[in-house]
Amino acid sequence: MKTSPLTQTVLDEARRQVETCCREFTDPDVATVRDAVEGVQQLTGALGELVDRIRDHASFAFDDENQYVGEELVRDLHATRGCLTTAGLLVAPALDDLRELTGSAADLTSTTPELTGSAVELTGTTPRTAAR
Template sequence: MGDTVVTVLDSPAASGLDDAAQAVERAGEGLQQACSALARRGDDVGALRAAVSSAARLTRALASAVDGIVHHAPRSVGQGQTADDLVADLKALRNCLATGAAVVDPALDDLHDLTGFGTDPEFTRRYQEWAAASTPAGS
């Protein structure tokens, strides 16, 4: 049997893992950009939120990529104990990555509250006017 080498981040993959490899690469680039912005503006909560959000995206992309690798592993190494062990190890890695991505969600919520992302001051003002006008007199 010949050896097949798939490099996920450094060069295009030559297998069915292309989409996963590209997603991981894009997420990694986004994380690097967010971390660079954070380094330039260390006291900027928005930059911190972008870096944490990018890290979460990268973690999810890695979990998805590992999940794809799990499906290819048995065909690549054949059946047997080695394949079973490899699949079990990769599934454990995928589960750790998925858990890590889920664990970061509360931090993103906290940062969302601090940064006020998603709240448009003009919309808030109009909503408050509408709410005040909609409240029955004497309430």
């Protein structure tokens, strides 16, 4: 896959960090599980932002003859964004429970992710109503 050197460096580093987390996630306690789930939720949010950015600019990469490929890609990325939004919403109640179990008052705020723009359009709901 051809990417810019900066993009490739960032993606390679992200992959290395995820691989490191996977290797080190052995025999966890509840706080470690909470931290890992928080990381997953944050990562799905960040990936959602990246998907939005790609979707918003992808169609410009295709000439008129191949525009149909760009249009299909945009639809696929829209669906991908929906899956990432759903992932964040699915772990929010469990993360709230994990925060209660670990007893940190600062951590007891709701973890339901904020949805913006296309994510709200995609799900047709707000984070608070979707998590109920």
